[in-house]
Amino acid sequence: MDAFFASVELLRYPQLKDLPVVIGGSRFTPQQEAALVQRWGSLADRPLAAFERLGGYVGRGVITTATYAARQFGVGSAMGLMKAARLCPQAILLPIDFARYRAYSQRFKEAILALAPVMEDRGVDEVYIDFTHAPGGQEAGGLALAQRLQAAILAATGLTCSIGVAPNKLLAKMASEFNKPRGIAIVWPHDLEAKIWPLPCRKINGIGPKANARLETLGITTIGQLAAYPAHKLVQHFGKATGAWLHRAAQGLDDRPVETHSEPVSMSRETTFDRDLHAVQDKAELGATFTWLCERVADDLQHAGYSGRTVGIKLRFSDFRSVTREMTVDYLLQDAATIRRLAGLCLRRAPLAQRIRLLGVRVGSLEEGAPPPEAAGADQPVAALRGVTPDLFGGL
DNA sequence: TCTGGGGTCCTTTACCTG
DNA sequence: TCTGCAGGTAAAGGACCC
Numbered sequence: 325m326d327a328f329f330a331s332v333e334l335l336r337y338p339q340l341k342d343l344p345v346v347i348g349g350s351r352f353t354p355q356q357e358a359a360l361v362q363r364w365g366s367l368a369d370r371p372l373a374a375f376e377r378l379g380g381y382v383g384r385g386v387i388t389t390a391t392y393a394a395r396q397f398g399v400g401s402a403m404g405l406m407k408a409a410r411l412c413p414q415a416i417l418l419p420i421d422f423a424r425y426r427a428y429s430q431r432f433k434e435a436i437l438a439l440a441p442v443m444e445d446r447g448v449d450e451v452y453i454d455f456t457h458a459p460g461g462q463e464a465g466g467l468a469l470a471q472r473l474q475a476a477i478l479a480a481t482g483l484t485c486s487i488g489v490a491p492n493k494l495l496a497k498m499a500s501e502f503n504k505p506r507g508i509a510i511v512w513p514h515d516l517e518a519k520i521w522p523l524p525c526r527k528i529n530g531i532g533p534k535a536n537a538r539l540e541t542l543g544i545t546t547i548g549q550l551a552a553y554p555a556h557k558l559v560q561h562f563g564k565a566t567g568a569w570l571h572r573a574a575q576g577l578d579d580r581p582v583e584t585h586s587e588p589v590s591m592s593r594e595t596t597f598d599r600d601l602h603a604v605q606d607k608a609e610l611g612a613t614f615t616w617l618c619e620r621v622a623d624d625l626q627h628a629g630y631s632g633r634t635v636g637i638k639l640r641f642s643d644f645r646s647v648t649r650e651m652t653v654d655y656l657l658q659d660a661a662t663i664r665r666l667a668g669l670c671l672r673r674a675p676l677a678q679r680i681r682l683l684g685v686r687v688g689s690l691e692e693g694a695p696p697p698e699a700a701g702a703d704q705p706v707a708a709l710r711g712v713t714p715d716l717f718g719g720l
Numbered sequence: 721t722c723t724g725g726g727g728t729c730c731t732t733t734a735c736c737t738g
Numbered sequence: 739t740c741t742g743c744a745g746g747t748a749a750a751g752g753a754c755c756c
Contacts, residue, residue: 348724386724404722420724447727447756532754563731594725636749644723648750684725 328466329496330473332432332449332485344394344415346378346408348387379413381405384596388420425449428481435480439472444582452493454582465489470508494578495520497529516576521548528573535570538562550574587692588630592638593620594684600642603676603716610683611717614671615664617685622660625687631658631695632687635666639674640682649673650686656695663687671716 385405397412408415429448436443440461442454453473455461460469466489477485484506488499495511498520502509511519525547526536542561544550550558551574559567572578595617601610625631635657636650649670657663667685 384722384724386722388724402723404724407722410721450756530754534753565730589728590726592726596724634748646751650749652748682724 328455328470328487328489329452329493329500330436330450330470330477330485330487331500332477332481332483340391342393343391344397344412345418346387346390346394346399346405346412346415347418347420348385348389348405376417377413378405378409378415378417381409381417384598390415428483431480432477432483432485435476436473439476440469442582442584444584445586452496452582455489465510465512467508467510470510474506474508492576492578493580493582494529494573495576498523498527501527513576517548520576521546521551523547525550530569530573535562535566547574588628588690590632590634590686590688590690591621591624591628591630592684592686593617593624594638594682596640596682597680600679600681602679607717610680613683614667614685614717615660617683618664618667619660621685621687622658622663625658625690626694629694630690630692631656632690633657634686634688635663635670636686636688637667637670637674638682638684638686639676639680641678642681643678644681646682647674650688652689656691657687658695668716676716 383405387399387401387403387405387408389401390399390408394412394415397415399408399412399415405417425448432449433443433445433451436451436453440453440455440458442456442458444452446452455466455469458469460466460472463469470487470489474485474487477483486500486502486504486506487508488496488502488511489508490496490499490511491513499509499511502511502519524536524545525531525539526533528547531539538561539545539550542553542557544553550570553571553574555568555571558570561567562570595613597609597613603610633654633656634650634652636648638646638648640646651666651670653666657666663685
């Protein structure tokens with residue numbers, strides 16, 4: 325036994341557990357928020373009854389999470405709020421409060437690090453931990469340490485979590501689901517046949533709806549069936565890398581180490597408009613948002629201390645199809661003006677006949693640190709193209 | 721009737737070069 | 739000069755996760 329996986333459910337709001345509550349949608353607009361703060365002092369002080377009912381909701385958000393009382397009506401994560409409003413109009417809609425989740429997340433991780441320092445960050449509410457050298461990590465198959473962790477997390481956050489302990493990350497992640505929301509599950513290598521193979525393939529972290537559908541066409545629905553399927557046929561259907569990975573995953577094999585450190589690869593900002601915008605008729609609004617997104621990405625880069633050499637854009641159209649365009653330059657950048665200029669060039673190569681639902685800006689090929697000073701004026705690849713056509717969305 | 725935002729990673733395709 | 743091929747790389751798309 326040398327790895328284990330812990331998961332904390334996003335803000336459980338213990339006092340809400342019997343009420344149909346969904347959390348999601350976009351944050352309030354600054355104006356709405358200002359009005360509410362004026363009325364209640366702070367959003368956190370607002371009585372529950374004062375929050376919106378989901379019924380009649382008009383907007384484009386999706387549900388981030390829902391209480392079990394709300395799930396009984398068929399609403400759940402990733403569902404559109406409009407649809408949820410029809411299924412459960414009486415549900416209470418709470419806005420997302422990222423600042424608060426981040427604060428809890430930090431306390432959660434600090435509590436773990438104090439007991440088990442080899443930890444991999446997997447987002448706000450999940451981590452992998454290497455039990456090998458942590459005190460108590462080998463006692464009773466890891467049970468001793470798992471119990472200590474749960475107690476420490478509860479003390480630090482008031483939140484419960486479920487923990488899976490297994491020989492590797494793949495199995496530990498599956499084990500963590502066995503006793504939700506607050507249990508501990510230990511999976512031994514010899515448990516593979518009895519506990520893992522009967523599960524649907526979807527339970528493997530990395531098999532999503534598409535891969536699952538393709539497996540089903542091969543008559544494979546459980547992990548056991550996947551394990552029994554000839555490896556060379558999986559390679560035929562899914563390619564060399566994926567085929568081999570599927571085969572190994574079904575045998576419960578995974579040798580990825582717990583990564584305690586990771587460097588960001590890209591930073592991006594994107595936004596979905598309240599209504600689909602037209603490149604010509606809504607040029608002003610698009611241009612302003614485009615520039616704003618570039619400024620946000622530049623801010624993010626500067627605050628995190630990174631610069632990059634690839635700039636890209638993303639468009640999603642009214643029919644939900646999306647396209648991306650990107651370009652790589654031979655110098656590092658992190659300022660809004662350069663990002664805006666390069667993103668504008670990408671935009672020229674994108675089709676703009678259809679109405680636009682979403683606009684995004686991304687900077688990739690990141691390196692730590694600010695660009696060297698002489699790079700500030702480095703715009704050779706851009707200079708050649710500058711002035712060819714007026715920039716789309718204006719505002720250059 | 722719909723489908724957020726911020727990421728990572730993999731596969732496919734297009735293009736360049738020898 | 740044309741064609742085929744192989745390898746490398748950048749761009750585009752898409753699957754997946756939290």
